[in-house]
Amino acid sequence: MTKKTQILVIGHNDDGCTPAHEKIAYEIGCEVAKSNCVLMTGGLGGVMKAAAKGSHDSNGLTVGIIPQDDPMHANEFCDIVIPSGMGLTRDFLTALSADGIIIVGGGSGTLSEICAAYMHKKPMVAIRNTGGAADKFIDGYVDHRKNVKIIGVDTAKDAVKKILELLHGN
Template identity: 40%
Template sequence: MAQIAVCGPSECTPEEAEAAREVGRLLAERGAVVLCGGYGGVMAAAAAGARAAGGIVVGILSGRDRTGANPHLTVAIPTGMGEARNAIIVRAADAVIVVGGSWGTLSELALARRGGTPVVTLGGWRVLDSSGRPVPGLLAAADPAEAVRLALAGRPDG
C-alpha cells in the first residue's frame, strides 16, 4: 500500500486548506495511507479529507505527547524529537505532496529530495539556484488531482 506524506504550514490560507483536503480525499480513495505532521492547517485538512473518505492517517508529531494533534488522525506518533521528526515523515513516505510554504515545510521538501523521495508541489515556495534558475527535481502540479496522480505514479498499486 502506498504511503504519501502531505506537508504544509500549520497556518494556511482557505485555498490551501481546501487543496489539502482534496488531496487527502483522493489519496484515501486510491487506497494510500496519508502521513503528515499531525497538527493544524494543511496537516489537519489533509487528515480530515482522508478520514472522510475512509482512509488511514498517521500523524508524526514533534511533541512528547498528543497535545495539539488534530482530531482526524487514525494513529498519532508523538516522537518527542522536535523538528527532527520532519526527517521521519519524508523518510517513511513513498512520495511527498507539498501544499503551501513555511520554513518547516521547506525543510521537509529539502529532506525528501536529499533522500531521493519524489516531491510534488502544489503552489508554495520556490527554490532558485545561485544563477536564479529553478533547482530541478520538483514536480509541479496544477491541482490536487494532478498532485495525487504524480505522487502515485510508478507505484505498482498507484
C-alpha cells in the same frame, strides 16, 4: 500482505495556511484515501489537518507524526499518532517515512521536510500557485545535485495521480 503506499502531505501550519490551502489539502486527502494509500502528515494544524480531514471523510487511514511527546497535540483526524518527542527534527522522520511527498505552500518547516526528502531522493509533487516552499522549487531542483525534480501540478487529483506514477510507473 503488500505494504500500502504512504503519501506525505506537507505545507503551512495554522500560521500562513489560507482557505485555498485548506481546500486543496482537503481534496488531496480525499484523493489519497480513494487511491487506497495511507495519508501521512506532521499531525498538527493547517494543511496537515485539512489533508487528514479529507482522508478521514473519505474513509482513508491517516498517520500523524507530531513533534511533541504527548499525542494530545495531534489534530482529531489522525487515526494513528506517533508522538516523536523530536521537536523540529521530526521533519526527517516524516520525510523518510513517506514513499512520496505532496507539497502545498509551506514555510521553513516545509522546506526542512523538502530538503530531507530531496537528500533521500523521494519523489515530490508541488501544487502550483500555493506560494511558499512549494513555489520556490516547482518544476526544478533544490540544488546542483539534481537528486529529484519537484514536479508541478495544478489540482489535487493531478498531484495524487502524478505521485503514484512516479512511485509505481503507472
